[in-house]
Amino acid sequence: MTHYHAAVWLDHREARIFEIGTDEVEKFTVHAHPHHRQVHHKHGVLGSGHSEGDKHFFEEIVSHLQAPQEILITGPAKAKLELMRHLHKHAHGVEAKVVGVETVDHPTDGQLVAYARKYFDKVDRMRG
Structure with a gap:
C-alpha cells in the first residue's frame, strides 16, 4: 500500500522507515552491512570517516522512499545528514x-x- 507520508529514523547500524497513512502504518527495516560500519576518522587524514558501503545502505533506504510524497528524516547523530548528502x-x-x-x-x-x-x-497547517 502506498502512503503519502514517510518517516525515517536512522543511525549507522539500521534505518527504520514508516509509511504513514490515516489509519495504518507500514514499517520497513534496513540494516547496514556489518563490514561497512563507521570507520574511525584519524586526525589529519582526509576522508569522511565512512566506508563506501554506506552508499549501498543509503540506496536501500532510498528504494523505500520512491512512493511517499512527504518525507521526514530523523536520527540521533550524523547519519541523517549523510543520508541527505546522498540524496543531494x-x-x-x-x-x-x-x-x-x-x-x-x-x-x-x-x-x-x-x-x-x-x-x-504542522507542515500541512503552515502551507495553508
Missing part, C-alpha cells in the same frame, strides 16, 4: 520530497510515528 548527489527526486530533518534520539516505533504525525500536521 544521487536521488534528487527523493531529496525534493524531504520536508524536515530532525534530531531524535532512540524513540520506540510508536513514539516516532506519533512525532511524525504531529510534524506532518
Whole structure:
C-alpha cells in the first residue's frame, strides 16, 4: 500500500522507515552491512570517516522512499545528514520530497510515528 507520508529514523547500524497513512502504518527495516560500519576518522587524514558501503545502505533506504510524497528524516547523530548528502548527489527526486530533518534520539516505533504525525500536521497547517 502506498502512503503519502514517510518517516525515517536512522543511525549507522539500521534505518527504520514508516509509511504513514490515516489509519495504518507500514514499517520497513534496513540494516547496514556489518563490514561497512563507521570507520574511525584519524586526525589529519582526509576522508569522511565512512566506508563506501554506506552508499549501498543509503540506496536501500532510498528504494523505500520512491512512493511517499512527504518525507521526514530523523536520527540521533550524523547519519541523517549523510543520508541527505546522498540524496543531494544521487536521488534528487527523493531529496525534493524531504520536508524536515530532525534530531531524535532512540524513540520506540510508536513514539516516532506519533512525532511524525504531529510534524506532518504542522507542515500541512503552515502551507495553508
